[in-house]
Amino acid sequence: xxxxxxxxxxxxxxxxxxxxxxxxxxxxxxxxxxxxxxxxxxxxxxxxxxxxxxxxxxxxxxxxxxxxxxxxxxxxxxxxxxxxxxxxxxxxxxxxxxxxxxxxxxxxxxxxxxxxxxxxxxxxxxxxxxxxxxxxxxxxxxxxxxxxxxxxxxxxxxxxxxxxxxxxxxxxxxxxxxxxxxxxxxxxxxxxxxxxxxxxxxxxxxxxxxxxxxxxxxxxxxxxxxxxxxxxxxxxxxxxxxxxxxxxxxxxxxxxxxxxxxxxxxxxxxxxxxxxxxxxxxxxxxxxxxxxxxxxxxxxxxxxxxxxxxxxxxxxxxxxxxxxxxxxxxxxxxxxxxxxxxxxxxxxxxxxxxxxxxxxxxxxxxxxxxxxxxxxxxxxxxxxxxxxxxxxxxxxxxxxxxxxxxxxxxxxxxxxxxxxxxxxxxxxxxxxxxxxxxxxxxxxxxxxxxxxxxxxxxxx
Numbered sequence: 001x002x003x004x005x006x007x008x009x010x011x012x013x014x015x016x017x018x019x020x021x022x023x024x025x026x027x028x029x030x031x032x033x034x035x036x037x038x039x040x041x042x043x044x045x046x047x048x049x050x051x052x053x054x055x056x057x058x059x060x061x062x063x064x065x066x067x068x069x070x071x072x073x074x075x076x077x078x079x080x081x082x083x084x085x086x087x088x089x090x091x092x093x094x095x096x097x098x099x100x101x102x103x104x105x106x107x108x109x110x111x112x113x114x115x116x117x118x119x120x121x122x123x124x125x126x127x128x129x130x131x132x133x134x135x136x137x138x139x140x141x142x143x144x145x146x147x148x149x150x151x152x153x154x155x156x157x158x159x160x161x162x163x164x165x166x167x168x169x170x171x172x173x174x175x176x177x178x179x180x181x182x183x184x185x186x187x188x189x190x191x192x193x194x195x196x197x198x199x200x201x202x203x204x205x206x207x208x209x210x211x212x213x214x215x216x217x218x219x220x221x222x223x224x225x226x227x228x229x230x231x232x233x234x235x236x237x238x239x240x241x242x243x244x245x246x247x248x249x250x251x252x253x254x255x256x257x258x259x260x261x262x263x264x265x266x267x268x269x270x271x272x273x274x275x276x277x278x279x280x281x282x283x284x285x286x287x288x289x290x291x292x293x294x295x296x297x298x299x300x301x302x303x304x305x306x307x308x309x310x311x312x313x314x315x316x317x318x319x320x321x322x323x324x325x326x327x328x329x330x331x332x333x334x335x336x337x338x339x340x341x342x343x344x345x346x347x348x349x350x351x352x353x354x355x356x357x358x359x360x361x362x363x364x365x366x367x368x369x370x371x372x373x374x375x376x377x378x379x380x381x382x383x384x385x386x387x388x389x390x391x392x393x394x395x396x397x398x399x400x401x402x403x404x405x406x407x408x409x410x411x412x413x414x415x416x417x418x419x420x421x422x423x424x425x426x427x428x429x430x431x432x433x434x435x436x437x438x439x440x441x442x443x444x445x446x447x448x449x450x451x452x453x454x455x456x457x458x459x460x
Contacts, residue, residue, distance in 0.1 A: 029092035031063035049301025103127035137191035176225035183227035219266030269299040316441040323420035331406035364446035379404035
């Protein structure tokens, strides 16, 4: 009888353990509806290496299960929607938003509703501050100080009203609010000078004093505060530009040098990851660059992600069939598809009217178009402008007397052609052969003498 009780007790203990294990949930359910969209991909990420893409239907509905590594803030990106809610294991979050008016229409429900409503309010206020640049920045230093201090106090009051904040979040968020204030302050000199058309404007040393005391080595703040992240990234770019000018290093090398000097391992890993994610898509020697990254990074999730990116980029190797576009509006009238251009080489400039570096290439592109007029090559300028900015696109073509074949994407950066080429920054130039196969997915720019060398090599 005693043995029977022992067996029963052990069985009950085992059942109890199984029940506890069954109740352990390591996922969050994210769902919602997005208005004013034709559908597409909603991207979720965090700087600890988590990435997930959710399909949004043409009616705007989406739903997915996210196996998140830890509770925390996760960045959501879809068209103009930019939001970072708090996601927890075992929780669920629903959001409803209009893609064209995200700041004013974002509504949330589900778990951590009070906290995520605060984050939605914060995102809305920050968007409002930036959208009203003239009102926000075109004031003297003392008034600007008052403005950003009041901005921070307002957020602090809204945060204080949130009940049952998860452990540790309140302290981090209060620090993040202050970093938001400092980030606005660091933008003041440029914005005030820009708004007043005075590039030589300098803010006073007294105004900038606290900015010089910011430490850029706090990994916890970096992973939590987007404003702190941006200030760290700006600091790296400043150092990289100095190396670029002073030591005549190619910019990718100058940036790599600036990143390797970061003491904090977490920050160094993330900045390496962001940099290589951009560089690898443009690299002419992807395998060498991949190995450089793998030897420099100590973050296994980042390594896995970069390896996956490397494998996905193989479809853009020389000789592979090019991704296609169909029926893009042609400035000259009608529509044009990539297949219409077969029979000649095709040099594609992916650009936009708002892109400064794109516009800087225009004089060089016009010169090359003239030089190769009537030869075995089409010059295509593919605008990634939004459809609502189509008139700006047409006006710039007319004003600058742009030649070649002028097309506009049917859905700005969200069109499959741009996504399939994994374009992360513009301008990007693409060269295809007469059969529609890739010669260079990232061809030299018109301002680069190597472009003519390439054309000569191909006997265009």
